[in-house]
Amino acid sequence: AINLLLAAVLVIAYWGLVPESWLLGWLGGMVLLMSVRLWLTWRYRQDRQSVRDWGRLYSVLVVLTGLLWGGLAVMLIPSQTPEQRALFLLILAGLIIAALPMLAVIKSVVLGYSLAVQLPIIGLFALSSDSQGLLLSTAVLIFLLGTTGMALYLHQIIFDWLRLRQENQVLLEESRLSRRDLLTGLPNRAYLQDKLEQAIARAKQDNGIIALLYFNIAHFHAANESLGHEGGDELLQALATRLQEQIADTSTVARMNGDEFMVLLEDIEHPEVAMTRSDSLRGQLEQPYFIDGKPYNVKFYIGISQFPQDGETAEVLLNCANQAAKWLRQEQQQGVSIYADGKPADRRDFSSQEQAVRRALENE
The missing domain is CATH 3.30.70.270 (Reverse transcriptase/Diguanylate cyclase domain)
Structure with missing residues (x-):
């Protein structure tokens, strides 16, 4: 929902500054990806048997979403003033940071999303001929390294929490069974x-x-x-x-x-x-x-x-x-x-x- 809302706001803000067909095509792609992700989430709740298959497909969709945001940056940044560029990069940085806790459960997903958003921007600035572009490219690269470290840290925290939760559930079940009669289910x-x-x-x-x-x-x-x-x-x-x-x-x-x-x-x-x-x-x-x-x-x-x-x-x-x-x-x-x-x-x-x-x- 946040992705779609932010996408709509940016399309309205840049309407007329870049070709409208580009904006509509990009927005259509974002709506399609978000719709497929929502459908996939609903289908997973109906059928939890093939977790790996659902996980792979969801990972691909998340990375494609990141590429769309990176593509939007490549499309909009050349026509922006320095102030607009700074604001836009700040918005993308906030989007990435907000997504880290939600995606950090799966290491490949959170890293793939972060790279998909930021690598196109790094490439765009690195290919520019002015010194400001190189500085911005370096700044985004540093931010990428920082978010990568944060993603790995969050992943480890969530992984440890899930492992401890599973171990506690096993211990609770063992404790329950140790105080229950297996044949009748009555307390022992x-x-x-x-x-x-x-x-x-x-x-x-x-x-x-x-x-x-x-x-x-x-x-x-x-x-x-x-x-x-x-x-x-x-x-x-x-x-x-x-x-x-x-x-x-x-x-x-x-x-x-x-x-x-x-x-x-x-x-x-x-x-x-x-x-x-x-x-x-x-x-x-x-x-x-x-x-x-x-x-x-x-x-x-x-x-x-x-x-x-x-x-x-x-x-x-x-x-x-x-x-x-x-x-x-x-x-x-x-x-x-x-x-x-x-x-x-x-x-x-x-x-x-x-x-x-x-x-x-x-x-x-």
Whole structure:
């Protein structure tokens, strides 16, 4: 846009001073080149596969644009007064300097553009017979050397910045992957432990309560053998998706191990909320999963630990929740167990008969 605006202003300023056909031909060439460059930029954004091909074509167009500016100088300078010549050269110098940061990403492009603009001017002044022409030729040559050095310096800065940016993106991606479970996409144990430590720090300040719900799939080894390795992976992915859908934004779900998942509940109002929430989650998670079009049911051993009553560090709370689930595994009793002072304080099994008896006793 700047090239076209400046081109139009110069054509108007020199209209009548040089043959009009020259000016119109030059302006037409500039409009054509700018149009092709804009089209090329649009096409590149649509198809980024062939970057090198787009880059070569764009480089050629930029150098041709530089040659047009150099050609305009050769066309206008002979008819200019010394004052007009100085102003025109100042305009071209500003144009070159303004273009350097935008073109410096590609070394050949920025150097080609700078040379294309300035070499015709150097040649014009060098071929003149007066001493002023030789002085101007020398001045433009010095400016060319200066802009070349500046172009190389800017290129190195941009190249280093892009390299560092790419390296940082790689490091960020590696860090993200190191804290994510590759199969399910859920946070892993390291992420959850950091999150738990942060939650504990907040709870200490606010006198809050947090809970860990430890979900262990019952008899997953048998399920994996029945479904096959791919079917077992599909089951874990479906379970992770369903679990994540049931978790509020203030809670965190993570995959701890092959068949073990953990839910972190923050800012719960009362310790009993953890049991109520685990009941609700278990009811959702034990709905059938369809693997290869066939329904498949899973059961869980669920252990619960809470801050501050069961511990005040992340490692202790994780171990307590694991231990609570371990009690259920040892007795082969699928349900929910709350850790309290090293023993199971409450267990719930969701088999229909036991649940009915428990509810009947509680209602009396």
